[in-house]
Amino acid sequence: xxxxxxxxxxxxxxxxxxxxxxxxxxxxxxxxxxxxxxxxxxxxxxxxxxxxxxxxxxxxxxxxxxxxxxxxxxxxxxxxxxxxxxxxxxxxxxxxxxxxxxxxxxxxxxxxxxxxxxxxxxxxxxxxxxxxxxxxxxxxxxxxxxxxxxxxxxxxxxxxxxxxxxxxxxxxxxxxxxxxxxxxxxxxxxxxxxxxxxxxxxxxxxxxxxxxxxxxxxxxxxxxxxxxxxxxxxxxxxxxxxxxxxxxxxxxxxxxxxxxxxxxxxxxxxxxxxxxxxxxxxxxxxxxxxxxxxxxxxxxxxxxxxxxxxxxxxxxxxxxxxxxx
Numbered sequence: 499x500x501x502x503x504x505x506x507x508x509x510x511x512x513x514x515x516x517x518x519x520x521x522x523x524x525x526x527x528x529x530x531x532x533x534x535x536x537x538x539x540x541x542x543x544x545x546x547x548x549x550x551x552x553x554x555x556x557x558x559x560x561x562x563x564x565x566x567x568x569x570x571x572x573x574x575x576x577x578x579x580x581x582x583x584x585x586x587x588x589x590x591x592x593x594x595x596x597x598x599x600x601x602x603x604x605x606x607x608x609x610x611x612x613x614x615x616x617x618x619x620x621x622x623x624x625x626x627x628x629x630x631x632x633x634x635x636x637x638x639x640x641x642x643x644x645x646x647x648x649x650x651x652x653x654x655x656x657x658x659x660x661x662x663x664x665x666x667x668x669x670x671x672x673x674x675x676x677x678x679x680x681x682x683x684x685x686x687x688x689x690x691x692x693x694x695x696x697x698x699x700x701x702x703x704x705x706x707x708x709x710x711x712x713x714x715x716x717x718x719x720x721x722x723x724x725x726x727x728x729x730x731x732x733x734x735x736x737x738x739x740x741x742x743x744x745x746x747x748x749x750x751x752x753x754x755x756x757x758x759x760x761x762x763x764x765x766x767x768x769x770x771x772x773x774x775x776x777x778x779x780x781x782x783x784x785x786x787x788x789x790x791x792x793x794x795x796x797x798x799x800x801x802x803x804x805x806x807x808x809x810x811x812x813x814x815x816x817x818x819x820x821x822x823x
Contacts, residue, residue, distance in 0.1 A: 500591055501794045502531075503789050503793075503794060503795070503796075503821075504529060504531035504532055504794065504795040504796075504816055505529075505530050505531055505785070505795070505796055505797075505798070505817075505821060506530075506531060506532035506534055506702075506796065506797035506798065506804075507520065507525045507530050507532075507533055507534070507658070507679060507794055507797070507798050507802070507810070508533075508534040508535070508563060508704060508797050508798065508799045508800065509533075509534070509535055509536070509537050509547070509800055510541060510800045511535050511536060511537070511542035511543070511544050511547050511792055512539065512541055512542065512814070513542075513547070515541055515546070515547075515550055517818050518547040518550040518551050518554075519550050519551070519554040520554075521551075522550070522551035522552075522554045522555050522558075522807075523554050523555065523582060524810060525558065525814070526555045526557055526558050526575065527554070527814075527820050528810070528813070528814025528818060529747045529814065530558060530765075530814070530818065531558060531559065532558060532559045532560070532561075532795065532797070533548075533551055533555070533558050533559070533560045533794075533796060534560070534561060534563040534704075534782075535547050535548050535560075535561075535562055535563065536562075536563060536597075536799075536800070537549075537562045537563070537564060537565055537566070537593075538599075538601065539597075539598070539599050539600065539602065543629065544562040544565075545562070545578045545581070545582060545594070548560050548562060548582050548590075549582060549585045552585040552586035552589065552590075553581060553585055555586075556587075558589065558738070559589050559590070559591050559655075560582065560586055560589055560591070561579075561582070561590055561591035561592055561593055561655075561657070562578075562579075562592065562593050563593040563594065563657070563659065563677065563679075563704065563797070564592075564593030564594050564595040564608055564657065564659040564677075564753065564755065565592070565594055565595075566594065566595055566596060566597030566598055566600075567577070567596075567613050567614060567617035567637075568605050568606075568607055568613070569597065569600065569605060569664075570597070571637075572616070572617045572620035572621050572624070572637055573620070573624060573639070573643065574624055574677070575592070575594070575617065575621050576620070576621045576624035576645060576764075577645060579592040579621070579626075579630070579654055580623075580624075580625060580645060580647075580649045580650070580654075583649065583650040583651055583654055584648075584649070584650045585693060586650075587650065587793045587818060588650045588651055589652075590654050590730070591654060591655040591656070591674075592621065592654055592655070592657065593619055593656075593657040593659055593677065594614060594618060594621075594656065594657070594658060594659070594673075595614070595658065595659030595679075596610040596613070596614055596660070596665070597659060598730075599766065600686040603695075605639060609621075609636055610665065611664050611665050611668050611669075612623050612634070612635040612636050613636045613637075614658070614660075614665060614668075614669060615634075615635075615668050615669050615672065616634030616636045616637045616642065617637070618656060618658075618669060618673065619632070619672060620632055620634060620639065621656070622653065622656075623639075623644075623648060623810075624644065624652055625645070625651070625652055625654065625655035625725070626644050626652045626653065627644060627645070627649070627652060627786050628644075629641060631646065636806060639663075639675070640684060642747075644679060645819060653703060654660060655674040655675070655777045656674055656675075657673060657674065657675040657676065657677055657702065658670075658673045658675045658676045658677070659676075659679055660676060660677075660680060661679075661734040661735075662734075663693045666690070666693040666694060667693055667695050669698035670694045670699055671696060671697060672699060673687050673700050674699060674793070675699055675700040675701070675759045675795065676690060676694065676699055676700075676702065676795070677702035677703075677704055677793070677820065678690060678701070678702070678703055678704070679704050679731075680704075680705055680706075680727050680728075680730075680731035681703055681704075681731065681735065681771070681772060681782075682703055682705045682770065682771060682773055682774050682784055682788065682795075683703075683735060683737060683738065683739040683740075683771040683772070684730050684788050684790070684791035685704075685791070686729070686735060686737060687701055687703075687713050687791035687792035688791065688792065689736060689795055690792075691773065691792060694762075700721070700794035700795060701792055701793050701795075702794065702795040702796075702797060703788050703793050703795070703796050703797065704796075704797035704799055705772060705773045705774050705797075705799055706720055706723040706727075706773045706774070706799045706800065706801075707720070707768075707773070707774040707775065707783050707798040707799050707800075707801075707802050707809070707813070708720040708723070708773075708774075708775045708801065708802065708803055708804060708809065709775070709776065709777070709778055709802065709803055709813055709817065710776075710777070710779075710804050710808075710809070710812070711777060711778075711812070713775075713776040713777040713780055715804060716722070716775045716776050716777070716803075716804065717766060717769050717775045717776060718761070719775075719801075719804050720769060720773045720774075720775035721761030721762070721764040721769065722757040722760075722761040723757075723761075724761065724764055724768070724769065724772060724799065725748050725751070725752050725757045725761045725763075726752065726757065727772075728740075728745065728748060728764065728768065728772055729745040729746070729749045731772060732745060732772065733745070735771070735772075738768075738771050740768070743773070743821070744763060747763055748760045748763050748764070751763065770784070774796075774799075775800060778812050778813075778816035778817050778820065779820065780819040781813075781817050782816075782817050782821055785817070785821050786821065789821075798813055
């Protein structure tokens with residue numbers, strides 16, 4: 499199935515309610531197709547910011563990127579996405595992943611493949627209004643368990659956030675997209691397609707983004723952001739060889755000296771693979787390379803620019819136009 503090429507903006511959930519309203523309007527006015535909100539541990543749950551954004555917009559798709567079935571039971575996930583779908587008049591999408599950093603709050607992530615697949619199946623079961631019992635490997639629900647309110651749709655698009663081949667292959671029949679978070683590497687599109695095993699799913703690339711008229715300044719800023727996640731993401735990419743010693747050094751510097759020192763260890767070549775950074779023309783070139791390789795959506799992640807408002811302005815006024823020209 500042919501899919502449109504979409505451009506998305508993703509925000510961290512650390513803002514005042516009125517800020518989400520204004521940001522959502524700005525993003526939609528710039529012509530972006532999708533607005534995502536992160537669901538990172540210790541930040542605001544994304545359902546409230548997304549609902550505010552839904553009520554302030556009329557065209558964009560919106561969704562969390564992403565919820566996890568360890569801190570939220572599937573009945574809560576289904577309820578949140580059904581509510582967002584009503585608030586947006588059928589524009590919601592649901593992102594699900596196994597989650598990250600949950601060991602910091604004492605949450606064990608046992609049987610992640612079964613848990614995520616069960617969550618996807620259970621949410622579909624609830625949204626469809628099924629009356630039979632649900633039996634999964636890690637979740638079950640009695641026949642009388644259902645959402646006791648109207649729903650905008652009986653099904654919403656679902657996105658899996660994952661890199662691992664086992665999880666991607668197992669979840670592929672239940673999702674519409676997979677997202678490679680923290681990647682801007684076109685070579686991963688073919689790897690993802692192979693891991694999907696023929697399933698007709700879109701492929702989303704999302705990464706920390708910094709755009710500026712000064713490309714060098716943008717790359718310097720993005721390296722500080724990358725230092726926090728590169729040691730986690732780089733080993734997941736089989737097409738890029740990064741010395742373990744470098745990743746260990748970056749982790750140590752983050753702990754001891756801060757992200758500025760750690761970021762200086764990251765080369766421009768690694769920036770090209772794991773972030774979106776540079777001038778509007780350079781980021782446009784990165785996006786087009788990803789689309790050419792098979793991506794169906796590119797998501798620009800926080801902080802967007804050396805200064806957020808200026809970054810959003812450059813992405814919306816220049817990058818969107820250049821990618822679509």
